[in-house]
Amino acid sequence: MPPRITDPVxxxxxxxxxQPAFIRIIDHIRKHLDESxxxxxxxxxxxxxxxxxxEMKTRVILLLQELDAASPERTAEIEQAIANxxxxxxxxxxxxxxxxxxxxxxxxELCYQVCFQQYNADLTSSHSSxxxxxxxxxxTGEVDWQRLDTKAGAAVExxxxxxxxx
Numbered sequence: 593m594p595p596r597i598t599d600p601v602x603x604x605x606x607x608x609x610x611q612p613a614f615i616r617i618i619d620h621i622r623k624h625l626d627e628s629x630x631x632x633x634x635x636x637x638x639x640x641x642x643x644x645x646x647e648m649k650t651r652v653i654l655l656l657q658e659l660d661a662a663s664p665e666r667t668a669e670i671e672q673a674i675a676n677x678x679x680x681x682x683x684x685x686x687x688x689x690x691x692x693x694x695x696x697x698x699x700x701e702l703c704y705q706v707c708f709q710q711y712n713a714d715l716t717s718s719h720s721s722x723x724x725x726x727x728x729x730x731x732t733g734e735v736d737w738q739r740l741d742t743k744a745g746a747a748v749e750x751x752x753x754x755x756x757x758x
Contacts, residue, residue: 599721605726606707608733610707613703616706617703624749629690630690632686632688632689634686636683644678648678652674652677652680655673655674659674686699702751708723725743728743
């Protein structure tokens with residue numbers, strides 16, 4: 593789940609940093625894939641809160657699929673039903689595969705590691721707030737591209753170094 597940002601200034605800073613961080617992460621992944629035996633694919637995924645049951649997930653997915661072709665009357669009914677169910681967050685996942693081994697990484701989590709100070713997905717929940725890494729923003733309020741690129745590169749390097757050596 594995305595971390596909670598409570599301060600409006602921090603929210604603006606996060607908006608400033610997230611897209612450039614995402615782009616730099618994708619570029620560093622591409623460079624690593626060019627030099628490794630691992631194959632990478634990207635996939636849109638739904639991220640559910642941990643307390644969501646499989647039945648609830650199935651119900652929401654079926655309702656969302658039905659919503660695409662529903663009449664205006666049925667649309668209102670479906671939207672009401674969905675409003676009473678857990679809402680997943682959109683996610684973007686990198687799957688790395690080599691022979692019979694496969695590992696999945698949440699790309700938004702990598703962005704959070706870059707954009708926030710000392711971000712750790714296991715310790716951060718949607719109930720605790722995070723702090724922007726303001727060292728990634730220069731004195732004029734713009735992205736410090738060199739620092740952002742360095743931190744994004746380190747996050748991707750950590751992903752690839754965590755993979756088994758083949």
